[in-house]
Amino acid sequence: MREHNIYVYMLIMAGVTYLIRVLPLTLIRGEIKNRFIKSFLYYVPYVTLAVMTFPTITQATGSPISGTVAFIAAILLAWFGAGLFPVSVISCIVVFVIELFILH
Amino acid sequence: MWSNRQAFRNGNRDGIPIALGYFAVAFTLGIAAKSAGFSALQAAIVSLTNLASAGQYAGFTMVRDGAGYATMAVMILVTNARYMLMSSALSQKFDEKTPFFHRLLVGYSVTDEVFGICVSVPGKLNPLYAYGAMLLTVPGWTLGTYLGVVMGNVLPARVVSALSVALYGMFIAIIIPPARKSRVILGLVSVSMVLSAVLTYVRFFDFIPSGVKVILLTVVISTAAALLFPVKEDPYGSVKSGGHDESGATAEGRQE
Numbered sequence: 001m002r003e004h005n006i007y008v009y010m011l012i013m014a015g016v017t018y019l020i021r022v023l024p025l026t027l028i029r030g031e032i033k034n035r036f037i038k039s040f041l042y043y044v045p046y047v048t049l050a051v052m053t054f055p056t057i058t059q060a061t062g063s064p065i066s067g068t069v070a071f072i073a074a075i076l077l078a079w080f081g082a083g084l085f086p087v088s089v090i091s092c093i094v095v096f097v098i099e100l101f102i103l104h
Numbered sequence: 105m106w107s108n109r110q111a112f113r114n115g116n117r118d119g120i121p122i123a124l125g126y127f128a129v130a131f132t133l134g135i136a137a138k139s140a141g142f143s144a145l146q147a148a149i150v151s152l153t154n155l156a157s158a159g160q161y162a163g164f165t166m167v168r169d170g171a172g173y174a175t176m177a178v179m180i181l182v183t184n185a186r187y188m189l190m191s192s193a194l195s196q197k198f199d200e201k202t203p204f205f206h207r208l209l210v211g212y213s214v215t216d217e218v219f220g221i222c223v224s225v226p227g228k229l230n231p232l233y234a235y236g237a238m239l240l241t242v243p244g245w246t247l248g249t250y251l252g253v254v255m256g257n258v259l260p261a262r263v264v265s266a267l268s269v270a271l272y273g274m275f276i277a278i279i280i281p282p283a284r285k286s287r288v289i290l291g292l293v294s295v296s297m298v299l300s301a302v303l304t305y306v307r308f309f310d311f312i313p314s315g316v317k318v319i320l321l322t323v324v325i326s327t328a329a330a331l332l333f334p335v336k337e338d339p340y341g342s343v344k345s346g347g348h349d350e351s352g353a354t355a356e357g358r359q360e
Binding site for chain 1: 118120121124125141142146149150154155156159160166167170172173176177180184186187188189190193195196198204207208210211212214216219220221224261262263265267268269270271272274275276277278279280281282283292293296300301304305317318321322325326327329330331333
């Protein structure tokens with residue numbers, strides 16, 4: 001095993017990733033009745049998406065300022081009813097415009 | 105549940121911003137793949153078979169460093185473990201009558217973003233919604249990686265920077281509308297963001313890989329929320345989310 005084969009690496013990456021995703025989906029077939037687990041799984045998406053968004057969004061762009069403004073703009077837009085696409089595109093535009101002024 | 109055609113179209117529509125964001129992120133991932141010694145085709149195959157940003161990035165790094173196969177497997181498990189939670193949550197969105205093979209196919213597409221939109225459709229999930237989104241997101245991700253390897257730094261940094269918030273904008277558009285309607289979710293989202301910032305900025309937590317931080321926070325905060333605010337019957341029937349409102353297919357916003 002001194003020489004690692006790139007295709008073996010690729011197979012491991014694909015296999016492990018797929019199993020992680022598909023096992024819960026195939027093993028949990030019916031509706032979960034337990035109220036605690038039900039509540040837990042109901043809250044998971046909100047928590048996990050919130051955790052992944054902040055503060056990462058402020059570090060993802062060329063400057064923390066543009067990322068932070070995009071973050072605030074996206075929240076306001078979504079709060080007042082804009083859909084996925086508008087929120088997403090306007091956030092990008094906000095970053096682009098702000099960076100025109102603050103980065104060279 | 106939506107009709108097949110409507111579900112597929114809605115999936116297309118919601119897949120567009122995801123595909124755009126993927127393209128940009130995958131482009132930068134392609135650059136990482138190249139430095140690890142992957143050809144454009146190999147990198148594209150990894151993207152096609154993994155659909156996982158952090159996981160792939162970790163994988164490329166392992167290959168570059170010549171890590172052992174077992175180390176690689178463990179690293180992929182850790183960086184992608186959050187998908188296990190997401191798949192578990194998504195299992196509850198499947199109608200019991202939906203044929204089994206759909207679980208094998210939809211399972212493949214459980215990325216942070218596709219999961220986010222699938223779990224927030226009103227009522228049960230029609231698998232065709234996921235396929236409608238995948239039709240755009242998978243090519244966006246794969247092609248972006250391929251071009252990232254081939255073209256390296258051709259795309260101006262300014263454009264990459266702007267595109268990199270597309271995904272987060274979408275996450276926000278998914279979690280904010282329900283947060284506006286439910287105080288519990290609003291509180292939950294706020295607490296999650298604050299604690300996430302604490303774990304990111306307080307030096308003491310630097311030893312925890314970022315993928316593990318996501319799992320840790322998700323498990324701890326969701327557990328606390330489930331204990332403090334257990335949901336009533338059929339929580340999913342009452343969730344409306346951004347981007348789906350015009351379909352009118354929602355059971356009148358029963359909120360807890």
